[in-house]
Amino acid sequence: MEPLVALACPMVAIFLVYLLSSLRQVNQWEAGLKFTLGKFSGTVDPGLHVAWRIFQRIVRIDTRIRNRDLLQQSVITADNVSAMIDAVVYFKVVDPVKAALNVENFELAVKDRSKVVLRDIVGETRLDDLLAHREEIAAKVRVAVEQFVSQWGLHVELIALQDIQLPSNMQEVIARKAIAERDRQYVIIKSQADVESARNFAEAARILSSEPGAMELRRLEALQNLTSTGTSKVIFDLARPLEVEQVRAAAVAAALADDRARDPRTGVRVGAAGAPKREHEAPSEDASETEDTRGSVAGR
Numbered sequence: 211m212e213p214l215v216a217l218a219c220p221m222v223a224i225f226l227v228y229l230l231s232s233l234r235q236v237n238q239w240e241a242g243l244k245f246t247l248g249k250f251s252g253t254v255d256p257g258l259h260v261a262w263r264i265f266q267r268i269v270r271i272d273t274r275i276r277n278r279d280l281l282q283q284s285v286i287t288a289d290n291v292s293a294m295i296d297a298v299v300y301f302k303v304v305d306p307v308k309a310a311l312n313v314e315n316f317e318l319a320v321k322d323r324s325k326v327v328l329r330d331i332v333g334e335t336r337l338d339d340l341l342a343h344r345e346e347i348a349a350k351v352r353v354a355v356e357q358f359v360s361q362w363g364l365h366v367e368l369i370a371l372q373d374i375q376l377p378s379n380m381q382e383v384i385a386r387k388a389i390a391e392r393d394r395q396y397v398i399i400k401s402q403a404d405v406e407s408a409r410n411f412a413e414a415a416r417i418l419s420s421e422p423g424a425m426e427l428r429r430l431e432a433l434q435n436l437t438s439t440g441t442s443k444v445i446f447d448l449a450r451p452l453e454v455e456q457v458r459a460a461a462v463a464a465a466l467a468d469d470r471a472r473d474p475r476t477g478v479r480v481g482a483a484g485a486p487k488r489e490h491e492a493p494s495e496d497a498s499e500t501e502d503t504r505g506s507v508a509g510r
Contacts, residue, residue: 242259245269271310278321280295287336291376296371320364320366323359348368
């Protein structure tokens, strides 16, 4: 009996060591694939599992979103401008079986495919469109990569263009173009402001010319603002309102016209035919005598 016990104890110890070495833990964010003698035999849930050494193996695949950098990708745009693009790709495993059985290294495959598609799409895009519509270009790259890697059980969440580096001479050209565009906008905005200001001044002048009282109030306000600024000396012309000046000018013009219509020697107004007009003039004595003479001759 004792020899059997002595023999069983080492066997139990070896079995316990073998059992403990066969335990495998699958985390919550992982998917476990069990292979028995090299053949896929099913998936395992997160937790503690036994995979007998030598006979079985558990492959754990991370199903979380991964980000991989695509650094310094040399591309040539459609208008033959070379550039260096730094991009990043976000993807995750949605089908662990396909990811493990269909491709050897799915991470490297996703990166290589993203580089190829990025160069192809940028090569069909002009530089101005690449700089102005960076997100749209990245979305096109993501769709093209997704169509290819979906057969590997992968899903591309996002592809972002982090940086676009241009040659120094091209950067100077773009800077000069931007400065010229800003100068053009400044000239247009200033001219529009001048037109609007002139329109407002014309409207204000029309209102002030039609209302003499408004002009006086405006002048008084200007005087008040000038006197409240400090001890500076101000010379201000307090001219009469425009309406008063117009009435005065009309009276002077009428007086000048009346003086021109009188004879300078006799002071009598001259009519249209040049004959002097005597308004309200009494008949003279010579005229009465002539009438009497005419009457006596007619009696004889």
